[in-house]
Amino acid sequence: MQLFLESLFNGVAIGSVLLVAALGLAIVFGLMGVINLAHGELMMLGAYSTYITQLIFKQVSFLKPFYDSYVIVAIGIAFLVSGTVGVLLERTVIRRLYGSPLETLLATWGVSLILQQFVRSVPLAYASGLVVALFLGLFSPLFISDYLLSGAKGKLIRACTWGFSALVGVATGGILSSLVSKLSRASARNVDVTAPSWMRGGIDFVGITFPKTRLLIILITVISVLVVIFFLDKTAWGMRIRAVTQNRPMSDCLGISTETVDIITFGIGSGLAGVAGVAVSLLGSVGPNVGGNYIVGCFMVVVLGGVGNLLGTILASFSIGIMTDLIGAGRLLTIWPDMPSPIASTIDFFATTSMARVMIFALIVIFLQFRPTGMFPQKGRMVES
């Protein structure tokens, strides 16, 4: 019983990291069909946002009393940061490449390299200033009435908002770099996010210790999944997104602005990558390459679950998580101690984290040979057409 619980918990913990990372991809790749190889780098930006938020809470005097809650603030900030960069990516690169997956793949791979080098060579304070400027520049026109934005004066007002945003961005960068000295120099080294005291240690339950960071990640995952499901199923924008992903030209003819839907969908998918970045930053050190460790796993989860199917994504990530734990920790041997020696030695061979990954990817490849559309393919009379 204890063994089973521990195994299940570990599997769910690994699975929930995968799930929160794959959730954004399930929207961007699953719903929009955009192969975004920069998704991992959006996660990396989320992880860096956590780091920056933590430093700000540590250094700025009036925020110090609230240091313990920086993780929660970081989730929101990471969502906004990655979402902003995602929207910029959609507007400048991906928008021009809809319908040509190979070019999208190459272009987003290029973007991922740019982003990796960007965090290496640009001081984080100025990088944050840039993101703030982009955020204000992209989204402030939404709060200005359409009347002011129309015609010739509209162009002027738009230019003014960008100028204002640039100023705010430069100011943010300057203030941050003078307040937090660690952010004022560029560095290619990995950084560490330290968990606040209430997140250290674990909770004991029937003789097993559940680490609190893992529990928090599971909680973040559950909340993200619930929010995404609620958003897609119950809100007006969710309905528009579902309509556009299923029949783009007809949705356009019904009065849905497909351009706006694309921006919102991509922004939310990217924002979720940022939330995943917060989770990732709690597990290990944060570096420019952190996203690369997750991107393959994310695509595997989405494909295994059945493209465009959220429930499939959830089940796929948990089954991969549990499998990883069963194989990687050699738990099968503990469960069945006196298994024949050839099997035992094979299992023993795969009982490391990296070999478990090899085994699982091999299993997924074999599975997809028989079910190419994943665990939950789309059904019904409309599939053939």
Add this chain to the structure above:
Amino acid sequence: MTMLQIKGLNTYYGESHILRDVDMNINQGEMICLIGRNGVGKTTLLKSLIGLLTPRRGEIIFNGDLVNRKPPHQRARSGIGYVPQGREIIPYLTVEENLQLGLEALPGGLAKHKKIDELVYELFPVLKQFLDRKGGDLSGGQQQQLAIARALLGKPKLLLLDEPTEGIQPNIVQDIESAVKRIISETGVGVLLVEQHLHFVRQANRYYAMQRGGIVANGPTSELSKAVVEKFLSV
């Protein structure tokens, strides 16, 4: 009063020239039927009107505005309802959600409007039974009714109907015919209908006949002679 005016419209599919100098006028509340054999460009004309295809030359003036360059969603919001050939129901949305999407063309969109006009259920009672079903699981005739209902909910001023009776069992064809008639009399909407069934064609006020991408004849449907019918309808 002229609601839609088309002047010298030329549309291409890639390099192939489909519509050649099409001229047409539709008045408010008028029912116009567009006839012609397969492949003469009727669907292309409708697609150019809603904005799925961009004409290379010519003008489309709707309610006094030049709409040539506007994307489909802006035309839908300005009052053009489109029922395409093949229905184009959103397959994994329920019938109710498909109907709600029709409200998107109203000012404020579907976030502001939730209520589905009872007239729709009166016209097509079958939709009320299947509200929770997936749109893609309905039969062809039911999907056609849903597509018309959906377009109607946006309170259009002009309704574009592309072969609404194509491939549908005869008893539903009658339902659709009478529904369209009732829609015109109750809402005063203008209708541009592409149709092959002579019976349905005869209910229009005027007809335009197309051949090889151009309008070759037009006039009141009462003057639609047997010779014209045989020439332009594939019976």
